[in-house]
Amino acid sequence: MRILLLGHKGMLGSDLLLKLPKEHEVVGMDKEEIDIVSPDECVKAIKEIEPNIVINAAAYTNVDGCESAKEECFAVNAEAVKNIAQVCRNKNIRIIHFSTDYVFDGTAKQPYKEDDQCNPINAYGESKLAGERYLQSLVDNYVLIRTSWLYGVKGKNFVQTILEKAKTTTTLSVVDDQVGSPTYTKDLAAAVDLLINQNLKGIFHITNRGSCSWYQFAVKILQESGLDDVKVTSIKSDKLPRPAMRPAYSVLSMQKFIAATGKTMQPWQLALQDYLKSIKQLN
Ligand SMILES: NC(=O)c1ccc[n+]([C@@H]2O[C@H](COP(=O)([O-])OP(=O)(O)OC[C@H]3O[C@@H](n4cnc5c(N)ncnc54)[C@H](OP(=O)(O)O)[C@@H]3O)[C@@H](O)[C@H]2O)c1
Secondary structure, X not given: OEEEEEOOOOHHHHHHHHHOOOOOEEEEEOOOOOOOOOHHXXXXXXXXXXXXXXXXXXXXXXXXXXXXXXXXXXXXXXXXXXXXXXXXXXXXXXXXXXXXXXXXXXXXOOOEOOOOOOOOOOHHHHHHHHHHHHHHHHOOOEEEXXXXXXXXXXXXXXXXXXXXXXXXXXXXXXEOOOEEOOEEHHHHHHHHHHXXXXXXXXXXXXXXXXXXXXXXXXXXXXXXXXXXXXXXXEEOHHHOOOOOOOOOEOOEOOHHHHHHHOOOOOEHHHXXXXXXXXXXXXX
């Protein structure tokens, strides 16, 4: 397989680049090589590389930033997906694309299934949903993966933020009224490889197993890092106003992925341990 990996320098993209088996020829392109917002650049890249699969891990991922930069956020998360899908449709190239738990409004009481109604409550979620709709309306040969609360070795993420803050403070306040599933990009990359091998199509929810609040996640990060002297206080989201609203509950059901692949994902607590080991080795 020849794979064009868009966004290979990002948090997920860099783990995909490492994790996709060497039997594939993977060509990575990021902002320096391509602007996916430009239809011409998408046509040119895909024409030159002639991939069997395009994996789109490029996105505008600053959730709060999307509120004030809606045009850019929609350009990258929605219009660019249309560009990619239009080129791939003409050449019957398979697309693997990523979306988010933030397409849901968070009012559910049980994990969201793939066909549950989407109703985003922030601009990022709206833009990602618009991207999903372009993809689904333009091509049949796609895998659309909704995932959540990503962290990885490369890129700004919650685990890194907590560890950074713990260097300079002994008290942290973290919200306990948003519940989701933290997901290690390395595990997600392995799941993508599985979907490629099994030639699956359609929408899949993929996260590490289990769920927690950001508060519970922060407590676990500190505990696993031996930072017992840092105290975490749980607070409500309204005490920490941010530009973008977040869903209160955005756990994704993994039933479809498990039924289709016969595999599951490891619990988020074990994934966190793996990640902490990886970053320790790097330092
Ligand atoms: N992060 C999360 O918690 C999370 C949760 C759920 C779903 N997702 C989804 O998972 C996917 C991967 O997320 P991630 O966190 O790995 O993203 P990321 O680290 O922000 O990486 C995205 C990459 O895309 C590049 N990019 C942005 N605009 C581009 C453009 N116009 N042309 C070409 N490249 C462009 C970025 O470059 P610059 O950095 O230079 O802008 C960056 O290298 C995205 O679809 C995201 O929506 C993420």
